[in-house]
Amino acid sequence: MPEITKLIHKYLRHDKKFPHVWCPGCGIGIMLGGLIRAIDRIGYEKDEIVLVSGIGCSGRLPVYVDFNTLHTTHGRALTFATGVKLAKPSLKVIVIMGDGDAVAIGGNHFIHAARRNIDITTLILNNNIYGMTGGQNSPTTPYGMRSTTTTYSNIEQSFNISELAVTAGAAFVGRGTVYHARLLDSLMEKAFLKKGFSVVEIISHCHTQYGRQNRLGTAVEMMEQQRDQAITMEKAAKMKPEELKDKIVIGVLVDKELPVYQDQYEKIREKAKGSVGG
Amino acid sequence: MLLQGNEAVAEGALRAGCRFFAGYPITPATEISEVLSVRLPKEEGTFIQMEDEIASLGAVIGASLAGVKSMTATSGPGFSLMQENLGLAIIAEVPCVIVNVMRGGPSTGLPTFPGQGDVMQARWGTHGDHPIIVLSASTVRECYDMTIHAFNLSEKFRTPVILLIDEVVGHMREKMVIDDEEKIEIFNRIKPTMPPEWYIPYEDTPSGVSPMANFGEGYRYHVTGLTHDVRGFPTSRPDEIGPFISRLHRKISSHFPEIQIGEFFQTEDAEITIVAYGCVARSAKRAVIEAREKGLKVGLLKLSTLWPFMRSAVEKVFQTSKTLIVPEMNMGQISREVKRVNRGVARVITLNKVDGTIITPMEILNRIAEVS
Numbered sequence: 309m310p311e312i313t314k315l316i317h318k319y320l321r322h323d324k325k326f327p328h329v330w331c332p333g334c335g336i337g338i339m340l341g342g343l344i345r346a347i348d349r350i351g352y353e354k355d356e357i358v359l360v361s362g363i364g365c366s367g368r369l370p371v372y373v374d375f376n377t378l379h380t381t382h383g384r385a386l387t388f389a390t391g392v393k394l395a396k397p398s399l400k401v402i403v404i405m406g407d408g409d410a411v412a413i414g415g416n417h418f419i420h421a422a423r424r425n426i427d428i429t430t431l432i433l434n435n436n437i438y439g440m441t442g443g444q445n446s447p448t449t450p451y452g453m454r455s456t457t458t459t460y461s462n463i464e465q466s467f468n469i470s471e472l473a474v475t476a477g478a479a480f481v482g483r484g485t486v487y488h489a490r491l492l493d494s495l496m497e498k499a500f501l502k503k504g505f506s507v508v509e510i511i512s513h514c515h516t517q518y519g520r521q522n523r524l525g526t527a528v529e530m531m532e533q534q535r536d537q538a539i540t541m542e543k544a545a546k547m548k549p550e551e552l553k554d555k556i557v558i559g560v561l562v563d564k565e566l567p568v569y570q571d572q573y574e575k576i577r578e579k580a581k582g583s584v585g586g
Numbered sequence: 587m588l589l590q591g592n593e594a595v596a597e598g599a600l601r602a603g604c605r606f607f608a609g610y611p612i613t614p615a616t617e618i619s620e621v622l623s624v625r626l627p628k629e630e631g632t633f634i635q636m637e638d639e640i641a642s643l644g645a646v647i648g649a650s651l652a653g654v655k656s657m658t659a660t661s662g663p664g665f666s667l668m669q670e671n672l673g674l675a676i677i678a679e680v681p682c683v684i685v686n687v688m689r690g691g692p693s694t695g696l697p698t699f700p701g702q703g704d705v706m707q708a709r710w711g712t713h714g715d716h717p718i719i720v721l722s723a724s725t726v727r728e729c730y731d732m733t734i735h736a737f738n739l740s741e742k743f744r745t746p747v748i749l750l751i752d753e754v755v756g757h758m759r760e761k762m763v764i765d766d767e768e769k770i771e772i773f774n775r776i777k778p779t780m781p782p783e784w785y786i787p788y789e790d791t792p793s794g795v796s797p798m799a800n801f802g803e804g805y806r807y808h809v810t811g812l813t814h815d816v817r818g819f820p821t822s823r824p825d826e827i828g829p830f831i832s833r834l835h836r837k838i839s840s841h842f843p844e845i846q847i848g849e850f851f852q853t854e855d856a857e858i859t860i861v862a863y864g865c866v867a868r869s870a871k872r873a874v875i876e877a878r879e880k881g882l883k884v885g886l887l888k889l890s891t892l893w894p895f896m897r898s899a900v901e902k903v904f905q906t907s908k909t910l911i912v913p914e915m916n917m918g919q920i921s922r923e924v925k926r927v928n929r930g931v932a933r934v935i936t937l938n939k940v941d942g943t944i945i946t947p948m949e950i951l952n953r954i955a956e957v958s
Contacts, residue, residue, distance in 0.1 A: 321808075324819055358801050360648075371808050371819060376801040378651065379810035380644065381674050387641040391648025391656070392801060394632045395606050399652065399802050417644075420637040573632065580627035
């Protein structure tokens with residue numbers, strides 16, 4: 309049996325009524341593959357994984373896998389994950405979000421989770437559009453592009469999710485694309501093993517909505533565009549900002565040691581127990 | 587012990603076994619956060635101040651799913667922000683407690699003054715058709731007891747429970763005895779005992795409540811805000827949605843005697859009965875005592891459970907009283923319910939005040955004089 313078939317049998321829910329909700333050619337399957345490969349390599353028990361999602365195409369991911377799974381409200385996945393992690397720190401908490409989920413409606417939760425440095429891994433599938441609701445403008449839709457709510461042209465500047473995570477104080481930030489599946493696997497593995505708030509931004513394509521409205525071609529053609537636009541961190545470091553316009557910088561953006569929230573809170577508990585009154 | 591209502595809420599939560607609190611500062615509820623930020627770490631619990639009230643309730647629901655009794659506290663504006671995740675806690679059947687220390691409104695309104703304007707928001711605030719349990723308190727001791735009751739009901743029925751108090755009760759100080767030896771019933775959620783492969787997380791039972799597995803204890807299942815089948819998986823099949831939503835209502839509606847708490851004070855022969863809750867019930871009690879001294883047959887029905895509405899208690903009052911007075915610090919929220927169950931048996935008189943000051947015993951006495 310090929311390795312992926314074994315993993316499918318091991319990690320997918322057989323009592324879930326397939327088929328899944330995603331369009332043929334969507335990049336989310338590559339992300340899901342990377343997720344279970346990384347979990348399998350590290351050797352987590354299925355019982356210790358909690359997969360939390362918000363709303364949108366990415367929000368539907370947890371239901372298909374055999375972990376503790378939690379499908380929450382739009383943009384709020386990180387808040388639920390915070391509660392789960394602090395209540396039971398032995399659990400490995402992984403959050404799945406889309407671009408609208410993470411940095412539009414959930415933008416405030418995202419920067420604060422990064423600032424607190426709670427030990428949670430956040431995977432953000434960035435496909436530049438609201439896919440499930442039919443292709444509306446998202447905070448990562450590039451300037452000048454079309455969507456069903458910017459039919460004349462998008463006049464807003466877009467967020468750079470990874471840079472936002474770095475600035476907000478995340479301990480680990482990596483960016484990959486669904487074209488670079490192997491890099492994605494290794495970024496996820498690194499993120500899972502990182503103590504602290506870790507983020508992997510996964511550049512994907514929505515050929516059904518974003519691609520069709522902007523005449524970017526099929527899923528395969530859009531993945532080839534990812535290949536052509538991608539620049540490694542090492543190469544990007546030697547390039548000028550204007551040369552990096554329209555490029556996707558991939559690799560590890562940040563990996564630093566910071567005090568982890570739960571460890572700090574354990575110290576607070578000891579301090580509280582030592583104090584009188586209250 | 588001389589305790590403030592808000593402090594008594596915190597003490598009650600600890601006694602009930604609450605070990606997780608997430609909140610956001612807001613007057614007049616902040617003392618609950620402050621006390622628990624000091625006390626919870628001593629008890630191996632966790633306190634976290636979140637970025638807003640949406641996040642606070644999200645964290646509370648997450649912590650409860652991981653097996654820890656959890657609570658948040660807020661006031662009107664924050665309570666509005668919680669309505670989204672409140673719906674998720676209802677549909678996913680996650681026990682938790684939300685305390686709303688009501689102030690004057692709408693909007694920023696009167697942050698440091700009392701109000702009772704959130705009775706209907708507590709009932710209908712979140713979207714979609716849903717059942718809800720809402721309790722209230724009118725003394726410091728009741729803040730303690732009703733917080734424990736709120737936790738017990740939330741664990742028993744796998745549902746969020748809201749405790750509505752008001753600025754007066756939250757900030758008022760009264761003598762209160764907490765006896766650690768006192769026998770207080772504490773209810774913990776029923777957990778599954780069958781092997782994980784037999785566990786059906788949203789299976790119907792005679793009580794309508796299914797056993798609840800905590801994350802990380804071997805029962806891997808799916809929790810979602812979508813309508814779901816008995817296994818927790820999203821469904822759009824009418825034959826699965828109908829029974830599911832009906833069960834959500836039935837698990838509350840078939841347990842009214844356990845949920846509904848009220849106090850009948852001198853109502854046996856009362857010709858006029860006052861129906862009140864929160865700080866207004868205190869003034870109402872004083873008014874009843876003074877009216878009785880004047881020889882008037884007046885009684886009080888104090889509602890400690892606001893929702894589900896205590897229809898049978900009000901109907902009992904109708905047996906003797908042909909006049910009901912409903913004083914409230916809003917334009918008439920509970921009085922609507924009293925009128926609804928009245929069906930022409932009695933006169934329902936309102937007494938509404940929305941200027942940020944309490945309804946005094948004298949104002950209630952004056953209304954009694956007007957109608958008797």
